Amino acid sequence: MTTAFLGPPGTFSEEAALLRATSENLVAFSSFPALVSAVETGLADEAVLPIENSIEGAVSTTLDLLIHETALRIAGELAVPVRHFLITAPGVRLADVRVVTSHPQPFGQCRRFLDRCLPGVEQVAALSTAGAVQEVASSDDGHRAAIGTARAAELYGGTILAHDIQDVHTNVTRFVVLASEDAPPTGDDKTSLAFRVRENVPGALHDILAEFAVETLQMTKIESRPSKGWLGDYVFLIDFEGHRRDERVARVLDRIRERCSMLKIFGSYPRFPLDSLRASIDPGQPID
Amino acid sequence: MTTAFLGPPGTFSEEAALLRATSENLVAFSSFPALVSAVETGLADEAVLPIENSIEGAVSTTLDLLIHETALRIAGELAVPVRHFLITAPGVRLADVRVVTSHPQPFGQCRRFLDRCLPGVEQVAALSTAGAVQEVASSDDGHRAAIGTARAAELYGGTILAHDIQDVHTNVTRFVVLASEDAPPTGDDKTSLAFRVRENVPGALHDILAEFAVETLQMTKIESRPSKGWLGDYVFLIDFEGHRRDERVARVLDRIRERCSMLKIFGSYPRFPLDSLRASIDPGQPID
Numbered sequence: 001m002t003t004a005f006l007g008p009p010g011t012f013s014e015e016a017a018l019l020r021a022t023s024e025n026l027v028a029f030s031s032f033p034a035l036v037s038a039v040e041t042g043l044a045d046e047a048v049l050p051i052e053n054s055i056e057g058a059v060s061t062t063l064d065l066l067i068h069e070t071a072l073r074i075a076g077e078l079a080v081p082v083r084h085f086l087i088t089a090p091g092v093r094l095a096d097v098r099v100v101t102s103h104p105q106p107f108g109q110c111r112r113f114l115d116r117c118l119p120g121v122e123q124v125a126a127l128s129t130a131g132a133v134q135e136v137a138s139s140d141d142g143h144r145a146a147i148g149t150a151r152a153a154e155l156y157g158g159t160i161l162a163h164d165i166q167d168v169h170t171n172v173t174r175f176v177v178l179a180s181e182d183a184p185p186t187g188d189d190k191t192s193l194a195f196r197v198r199e200n201v202p203g204a205l206h207d208i209l210a211e212f213a214v215e216t217l218q219m220t221k222i223e224s225r226p227s228k229g230w231l232g233d234y235v236f237l238i239d240f241e242g243h244r245r246d247e248r249v250a251r252v253l254d255r256i257r258e259r260c261s262m263l264k265i266f267g268s269y270p271r272f273p274l275d276s277l278r279a280s281i282d283p284g285q286p287i288d
Numbered sequence: 289m290t291t292a293f294l295g296p297p298g299t300f301s302e303e304a305a306l307l308r309a310t311s312e313n314l315v316a317f318s319s320f321p322a323l324v325s326a327v328e329t330g331l332a333d334e335a336v337l338p339i340e341n342s343i344e345g346a347v348s349t350t351l352d353l354l355i356h357e358t359a360l361r362i363a364g365e366l367a368v369p370v371r372h373f374l375i376t377a378p379g380v381r382l383a384d385v386r387v388v389t390s391h392p393q394p395f396g397q398c399r400r401f402l403d404r405c406l407p408g409v410e411q412v413a414a415l416s417t418a419g420a421v422q423e424v425a426s427s428d429d430g431h432r433a434a435i436g437t438a439r440a441a442e443l444y445g446g447t448i449l450a451h452d453i454q455d456v457h458t459n460v461t462r463f464v465v466l467a468s469e470d471a472p473p474t475g476d477d478k479t480s481l482a483f484r485v486r487e488n489v490p491g492a493l494h495d496i497l498a499e500f501a502v503e504t505l506q507m508t509k510i511e512s513r514p515s516k517g518w519l520g521d522y523v524f525l526i527d528f529e530g531h532r533r534d535e536r537v538a539r540v541l542d543r544i545r546e547r548c549s550m551l552k553i554f555g556s557y558p559r560f561p562l563d564s565l566r567a568s569i570d571p572g573q574p575i576d
Contacts, residue, residue: 054519060345172519203501213491231342231460
């Protein structure tokens with residue numbers, strides 16, 4: 001069983017993939033379409049792709065691959081907290097640091113720590129956090145630090161000077177696991193699908209959502225993507241609780257099929273235990 | 289009356305702004321937040337921001353500014369077809385071109401033309417299409433071409449070698465006009481709003497959409513964005529036909545207010561005549 005992920009090793013995608021497989025069964029690819037092709041052609045048994053971040057929102061490349069480009073199914077979901085670490089070569093102290101390097105996104109996500117603990121230090125953009133850590137960990141410059149994952153520090157021999165330097169501690173990325181088949185029912189499942197409504201009939205979308213409400217199926221997500229035809233033609237994406245083989249879910253799917261000009265069921269899979277992840281990140285502090 | 293847009297001059301944003309004002313009344317800013325601040329502080333009377341593209345989808349920066357950061361209203365909408373032009377310095381012929389430069393996005397959008405008419409020609413990335421046209425138009429190298437707008441060719445003195453070199457002719461970007469007040473009713477209006485539902489009650493979203501269906505108000509768009517709290521908490525964004533001062537719309541807004549933990553009405557504004565734009569781009573060819 002091999003699991004494909006977006007490389008290089010030491011990224012959040014690898015952290016997610018490590019929730020599915022041990023590191024010797026992971027294989028890195030360099031793009032989202034490559035991950036899909038890897039599973040379609042048997043180079044890997046499954047692939048882990050980010051689909052949503054709690055601050056940035058949907059990962060539209062992944063949604064568009066699912067809608068337009070592959071018959072692969074969603075066989076699982078994973079959630080990984082976005083935790084950033086300040087990493088140097090061994091022996092470098094905070095006072096020595098003159099340059100911090102990372103992907104541009106972590107700079108925005110660690111602004112408070114950088115302002116407070118590394119004021120005025122030059123920030124240099126890198127192509128990936130893992131690349132930045134690798135470069136810094138093997139540098140003998142003595143004045144460089146990177147922002148990256150704990151896993152990258154471990155892989156490339158860096159020293160962690162500070163942990164959890166991100167401004168927002170509840171920032172989480174959700175991943176989907178794509179495979180040739182989805183997952184059997186476990187009693188605590190979710191189903192994801194995409195559809196287009198027939199023409200622009202007033203209330204057409206509402207009529208479809210009403211079918212879920214009638215069966216008291218809780219929708220956990222609704223998203224829209226352009227159909228890539230004309231402006232204003234959308235594909236809707238819905239996640240809801242239940243397995244496609246559950247009786248109530250099967251009834252809804254039967255009823256909405258005739259109301260849709262396109263219906264693609266991405267699959268049913270066990271729900272990730274987000275509540276326990278939240279308790280571990282944010283003990284005793286409800287966000288709302 | 290001054291209209292702010294995302295510079296430099298010669299971009300699609302300037303084309304959209306020119307539908308609102310003549311060029312002497314336009315003022316360029318360098319970021320989306322700067323456009324918002326310009327109107328909030330009186331540096332400009334209104335600002336034009338892209339909100340949606342028919343292939344790429346929502347412009348999340350604009351949505352998040354509207355949800356979280358400004359009390360400005362949407363006072364209008366505009367749609368501009370994405371038309372790309374091959375531009376050189378005067379006197380350069382197609383056979384002379386050895387290098388094409390542009391923003392990375394147009395290279396992807398003009399792949400067919402480039403493969404057919406400029407096979408094997410080196411592609412060099414630039415920060416903006418307008419910057420690429422400016423550089424090429426003033427170059428005396430004799431072997432360079434840029435991909436950009438007709439407006440950029442005019443502004444920077446370039447020569448158009450080929451027009452409409454984009455692969456997809458129905459690619460359109462929609463812009464919103466932000467101002468301190470929204471627009472009075474015209475009889476053919478749209479309203480945009482954002483809301484959060486109270487807790488995760490099954491069917492809570494459906495109950496809200498049902499209120500629109502009861503009054504047969506046609507929803508033209510539904511979108512979700514993360515609330516930036518915990519994963520799975522969303523802000524929903526809806527566009528629908530009608531003005532907020534119309535009786536039916538006012539009734540729906542009253543009824544949904546109590547079901548929402550947040551309700552923000554972005555404004556009502558005249559509907560852009562998309563059908564006539566479509567007829568001009570794509571005569572006699574329905575897309576669906």
